[in-house]
Amino acid sequence: MSLTAHIPSHRKPRRSASKVALRAGVAGGVLSTIGVAGAAGPANAEPVTATIEMPTITTDLANTVAVSAEATQQVAYAYDLQAQQDEAAAKAAKAAKKDKAEAERKAEAKRKAEEAAQKKAAEAAAEKAEQQERASRSAERTTLSASAGDSGVSVGSSTGTGSAATVVSFLKAQLGDAYVMGASGPNAWDCSSLVQAAYRTVGIDLPRVSQDQSVAGTQVGTSNLQVGDILYWGGAGSAYHTGVYIGDGQYLDAANPSKGVVIQDLSGYPASGAVRVL
Numbered sequence: 001m002s003l004t005a006h007i008p009s010h011r012k013p014r015r016s017a018s019k020v021a022l023r024a025g026v027a028g029g030v031l032s033t034i035g036v037a038g039a040a041g042p043a044n045a046e047p048v049t050a051t052i053e054m055p056t057i058t059t060d061l062a063n064t065v066a067v068s069a070e071a072t073q074q075v076a077y078a079y080d081l082q083a084q085q086d087e088a089a090a091k092a093a094k095a096a097k098k099d100k101a102e103a104e105r106k107a108e109a110k111r112k113a114e115e116a117a118q119k120k121a122a123e124a125a126a127e128k129a130e131q132q133e134r135a136s137r138s139a140e141r142t143t144l145s146a147s148a149g150d151s152g153v154s155v156g157s158s159t160g161t162g163s164a165a166t167v168v169s170f171l172k173a174q175l176g177d178a179y180v181m182g183a184s185g186p187n188a189w190d191c192s193s194l195v196q197a198a199y200r201t202v203g204i205d206l207p208r209v210s211q212d213q214s215v216a217g218t219q220v221g222t223s224n225l226q227v228g229d230i231l232y233w234g235g236a237g238s239a240y241h242t243g244v245y246i247g248d249g250q251y252l253d254a255a256n257p258s259k260g261v262v263i264q265d266l267s268g269y270p271a272s273g274a275v276r277v278l
Contacts, residue, residue, distance in 0.1 A: 026242030163202040171252045177261040194231040214239035217277035231271035
């Protein structure tokens, strides 16, 4: 046994290999980090003595997302509001157009109703005037007949006899035909052509114009007329109109362009004279 075996050694006890390796690794890593930092910085840079804090990225990103979402929501709201306004405007325009069309329809219906009422009133007035005119003519014929009876004047028969009846029948067949100056039938006449055509049916050839017809037969007074007598207006030989007496104080003539061929009362337009050719 050695003499020094029981003497404690002054050496420090050996550390385990694992602890040594661990410490060496840590030290090496720290030194490597410091070396890299030194190489990246300026050659004369001061040693880093302050701790640098990284920004809180998560919080800023959340705020950005929230602001973006709010902006998107506001845009969507604006679009929705605009759409509602456009729809309301379209509905208002459609309603206004419909109201206008309805107003125009009512105005047109009112106008037509007024026109119909005016037409009906005019027809009623015309019918009333015609009735009054008929009544007046009837009264005038009665008066004329009474006056003629009192004075011994004969006004003749409404139908006449013989050739006079033939003349009157032809004339009445032309009622409603037009008056056209210079026309000679069969659907349009002037006063003298109608008289000439009527007497031609019984074989009597009269002159064509009123002046000559007014002296074509025997002059008779207008107070002693017979059916078939030729009436004239103006002087004998210078007459401007002729017609034919048909009895009952009436005569038939081609009056004028507005009346055409009509029956009229002598009381309304007394003749200047008459000639008898039958």
